[in-house]
Amino acid sequence: MFLEDLTFREQVELFSNAGVVVGAHGAGLAHLLFCQKGTTVFEVFFRKRPMFYWLLSRFNDLDYRYLQAADVHGAENREKGRLSRPGVDQILSTCRAIRD
Numbered sequence: 641m642f643l644e645d646l647t648f649r650e651q652v653e654l655f656s657n658a659g660v661v662v663g664a665h666g667a668g669l670a671h672l673l674f675c676q677k678g679t680t681v682f683e684v685f686f687r688k689r690p691m692f693y694w695l696l697s698r699f700n701d702l703d704y705r706y707l708q709a710a711d712v713h714g715a716e717n718r719e720k721g722r723l724s725r726p727g728v729d730q731i732l733s734t735c736r737a738i739r740d
Contacts, residue, residue, distance in 0.1 A: 643668045660735050669693045677701040680738055682731050684708075707731065 643651050655661065655674040663669050665685035672681060672693060680703040683693050689708060697704035707727045 643671070660738060662731055662735075665690055665693065670696075672696050672700060672702060675700060675702055678703060680734070681705065682707060682734070684727075705734065 641654075643654075646654065651671055652674045655671040656676060658675060658679055660680045660682070661669075661672065661675065662682040663684065665683055669681075669683060672679075673696065675681070678701065681693070681697050683704070683706045685706065685708055689706065694704050694706070696702075707730065
């Protein structure tokens, strides 16, 4: 899903109704402001761990988790923003546990 394809109102509705948010570090995660308390957040980043969305999640009482692209094999994959299979599996297994 690409947030730029949605109106601002649709973006707010999407985040306010989400049980889980998975996204790469970037401006789109600023919409965490609209999430309900307890929403699970997975931030994926590719270099040094930024603290901004962790702080925003903490302020909003969200369940913040992160994956760093250090889980990716090789610098070329990090530059292209690719996650390793174990990283993807970690996100999926956590989402399934929350759903069940």
